[in-house]
Amino acid sequence: MEGGLWAATAAAAPDLPTLEGEVTADVVVVGGGFTGLSAALHTAERGLSVVLLEADKIGSGASGRNGGQVIPGLKMDPSELRRDYGQDMGGRIVKLSGGAADLVFDLIKRHAMDCPAKQGGWIQGAHSKIALKSVLARAEEWQREGAPATIFDKKMIADETGHDFYEGGWIDRRAGQVNPLAYARGLARAAVKAGARLFVRSRATGIEKDGDGWRVKTATGSVRAGQVALCTDAYSDxxxxxxxxxxxxVKSVQIATTPLGHNVRSRILPGGAVVSETRKLAVYYRLDADGRLLMGGRGPMSEHVGNATLDTLVRTVRRLWPFLDSTPYEYAWSGTVGLTLDHMPHLCRLAPGVITGLGYNGRGVAMTTAMGTVLAKSLAGTPDADLDLPLSDLPKVPLFGIRQPFIALAIQYHRLRDAMGLPG
Ligand SMILES: Cc1cc2nc3c(=O)[nH]c(=O)nc-3n(C[C@H](O)[C@H](O)[C@H](O)COP(=O)(O)OP(=O)(O)OC[C@H]3O[C@@H](n4cnc5c(N)ncnc54)[C@H](O)[C@@H]3O)c2cc1C
Structure with missing residues (x-):
């Protein structure tokens, strides 16, 4: 399970040291995933001195393990965002999240990252006629926002996916795919080039007030900084x-086939889009740059990913494309996704000079990158009112310690809703 496809295929990581002794900086970023790396890059580009501490390796959290689907927008649709956050802030969130995928592809290009990337669109397939209604409403909303969104009927979506299990759907052509570990490593290289000092195998073990700033300690050193950005998301300790x-x-698990022959590949996602579904307990899939089929889905309740979970994903592949019946699998891996109860990412000031961005609900490749730009603006002194995300209190999951039975219940509930064809 460890490492998976991306560790085997991403361009090498930059050679980074472990923190030894005491250093000072304007800003210390904790966490070397997309959020922390984007925050470090964009803060350094604004002229501040930045130190980043990563407990393990660059991208060793969710950022180096995900499906690499770069999807703009949030779970909430533009009209819901404007309803809940008001015209001004709601509009700004729509613009930020709607532009998040373009931001990723622009960064890859601008920094000449050694990262397979393709802006081939994201298809959302409707698993029922009821779900199709809500998907079409979403697509129409994004069309009104000026996004390159196309609605698919049953025949069109079958042509695009190579199977006929969906009632219809839509494609958002702003979206696409990257090798996520290569992207994380590319961001790290860009941040170093911009002047940020990155340290790996340097877990932050304590944060304390130090004069008018903060001191963040590791086992072998400490950083004295005016401000702290905590970017540890679902891997927080x-x-x-x-x-x-x-x-x-929650756990998410993926499997990848061996590279498929060109004839087979052209019968699956010929347009090069990535796909997810309207089901609450959905699967997500794509081809990678070498033509492997990746299939991802919900993982087990425990840390251990057993054969039953992997078998479920293999069965899904065979159900969608029976001609892949005897295709061998090369990789299987898993990671942790953080879900907020309101399905929204959060920007939170934890204390004066300490800020965090978290909560991407399984859709973080694009939004983490955008969050990093918002964190950088805030760290560089932009007033809260001018940020493109609202400051909120740190979300709280009630009864966190005994959450397992509630998650099990929620899964049963969503399985039932999925079976009834209700939208996720
Ligand atoms: C299996 C899987 C599939 C996914 N698929 C997709 C997808 O296809 N598309 C999509 O948009 N999103 C997807 N996601 C979600 C996406 O990967 C995450 O939203 C995103 O990577 C979160 O990035 P992050 O930088 O906030 O956190 P992370 O990448 O988790 O980074 C946090 C980092 O903090 C470090 N850390 C923790 N504590 C400390 C400490 N005390 N000191 C120093 N460092 C510390 C960790 O080691 C880790 O590297 C998926 C997630 C998973 C797990």
Whole structure:
């Protein structure tokens, strides 16, 4: 399970040291995933001195394990965002999240990252006629926002996916795919080039007030900085009270076939889009740059990913494309996704000079990158009112310690809703 496809195929990581001794900076970023790396890059580009501490390796959290689907927008649709956050802030969130995929592809190009990337669109397939209604409403909303969104009927979506299990759907052509570990490593290289100092195998073990700033300690050193950005998302430990319990952690698992022959490949996702479904307990899939089929879905309740979970994904592949019946599988891996109860990412000021961005609900490749730009603006002194995300309290999952039975119940509930064809 460890490492998976991306560790085997991504361009090499930059050679980074472990923190030894005491250093000072304007800003210390904790966490070397997309959020922390984007925050470090964009803060350094604004002229501040930045140190980033990563407990393990660059991208060793969710950022180096995900499906690499770069999807703009959020779970909430533009009209819902404007309803809940008001015309001005709602509009800004729509613009930020809607532009997040373009931001990723622009960064890859601008920094000449060694990262397979393709802006081939994201298809959302409707698993029922009821779900199709809500999907079409979403597509029409994004069309009104000026997004390159196309609605698919049953025949069109079958042509695009190579199977006829969907009632219809839509494609958002702003979206696409990357090798996520290569992207994380590319961001790290860009941040170093911009002047940020990155340290790996340097877990932050404590944060304390130090004069008018903060001191963040590791086992072998410490960083004295005016401001701290905590970017540890679903991989948070006990570093800051309440951070680990701010989200519901759930496992997501992926498998990848060996590279498929060209004839077979052309019968699956010929347009090069990535796909997810309207089901709440959905699967997500795509081809990678070498023509492997990747299939991902919900993982087990425990840390251990057993054969039953993998078999479910293999069965899904065979159900969608029976001609892949005897295709061998090369990789299987898993990671933790953080879910917030309101399905929204959150920007939170934890104390004066300490800020965090978290809560991407399984759709973080694009939004983490955008969050990093918002964190950088805030760290560089942009007033809260001018940020493109609202500051909120740190979310809290009630009864976090005994969440397992509730998650099990929620899964049963969503399985029932999926079977009834209700939208996720
Ligand atoms: C299996 C899987 C599939 C997914 N698929 C997709 C997808 O296809 N598309 C999509 O948009 N999103 C997807 N996601 C979600 C996406 O990967 C995440 O939203 C995103 O990577 C979160 O990035 P992050 O930088 O906030 O957190 P992370 O990448 O998790 O980074 C947090 C980092 O903090 C470090 N850390 C923790 N504590 C400390 C400490 N005390 N000191 C120093 N460092 C610390 C960790 O080691 C880790 O590297 C998927 C997630 C998973 C797990």
């Amino acid at each position: 006990e570093l800051w009270p309440g951070l680990r319990t701010a989200q519901v952690p």
